[in-house]
Amino acid sequence: MKRIAIYPGTFDPITNGHLDIIRRSSELFDEVIVALARNSQKTPLLSEAERQGLIEAALIESCSDRTNIRSDAFQGLLIDYARMMGATAVVRGLRALSDFEYEFQMALMNRKLAPEVTTVFLMPHEQYTYLNSTIIRELAHHGKDVSDFVPKVVADALKKKFEVKYH
Numbered sequence: 001m002k003r004i005a006i007y008p009g010t011f012d013p014i015t016n017g018h019l020d021i022i023r024r025s026s027e028l029f030d031e032v033i034v035a036l037a038r039n040s041q042k043t044p045l046l047s048e049a050e051r052q053g054l055i056e057a058a059l060i061e062s063c064s065d066r067t068n069i070r071s072d073a074f075q076g077l078l079i080d081y082a083r084m085m086g087a088t089a090v091v092r093g094l095r096a097l098s099d100f101e102y103e104f105q106m107a108l109m110n111r112k113l114a115p116e117v118t119t120v121f122l123m124p125h126e127q128y129t130y131l132n133s134t135i136i137r138e139l140a141h142h143g144k145d146v147s148d149f150v151p152k153v154v155a156d157a158l159k160k161k162f163e164v165k166y167h
Contacts (some may be wrong), residue, residue, distance in 0.1 A: 005029040005089040005120070008037045008074075009053050013154045015136055017128030020092045024122055026066045033085060034059065037071040040079050044122045045137050048073065050157065057153040079114045089118045095129045150167040 005025055011018060021117075025032045036052050044051065055071045063069050074081040082090055090110065092103050107119035123129075131149055139146050140158035147155040 002031060002086070003089070004031045004033065004087040005091050006033050006035050006078070006083060006085060006087045007091040008035045010037055010039055010042055010044060010133070012042075012046050012133050013051065013136060013150060013158065014055050014058045015128070015131050015133060015154075017088055017093065017095070017124045017131040017149075018061075019058060019151065020124045021091065021122050022029050022069060023063055023066065024058070025091045025120075026063070026069050029089065029091075030036075030068060030121070030167075032069045033087070034069065034071045034072065035078075036080065037078065038073060038075040045161070046157075054154050054157055058151040059152055061151045063094050071109055078114075079110045082110075082117045083114055087117060088100060089120050091120050091122060093119045094123055095132070111119045136162070 005028070007022055007025055010017065022032060022034055034055055036048065036055060040046060046054070049158055052071065054074055059071060078090065091108070094100060094103060103121065112119060135148050136149055136158070140162055144161070145155070146158060150158070156159055
């Protein structure tokens with residue numbers, strides 16, 4: 001049986017921390033689907049099309065040696081999407097203890113709804129533990145160089161986004 005994992009997120013924007021988790025997941029599973037979650041509760045900086053395009057470009061830029069990674073998008077419950085895709089696992093990154101409580105609750109609920117889908121927690125490399133998309137957006141908003149934290153294509157897109165928005 002093919003081991004398919006879903007790595008969901010809003011990816012606003014995708015970061016090097018996300019890519020670290022994606023690459024390591026691709027070593028553990030036969031297929032990894034990087035799934036853009038359409039979340040009506042959030043107001044992202046980047047449009048869905050921009051985020052999807054940046055995910056695909058970042059995967060080409062950073063993971064082109066991996067043939068078992070692809071991107072997709074979904075709306076609704078993650079666990080329903082995971083079942084529809086035939087996934088055996090959902091991959092979640094844990095950066096700090098503050099992530100754990102929420103992720104633990106979600107993992108338990110998902111297990112209740114679909115016991116056949118396992119949640120797998122991966123810690124990012126220590127150089128990425130402080131990274132999150134909110135910090136990246138804030139730095140870019142204030143004109144700071146974010147190229148150490150995101151793929152080049154993302155850094156370029158954020159620079160362009162904020163130049164247009166504020167100049």
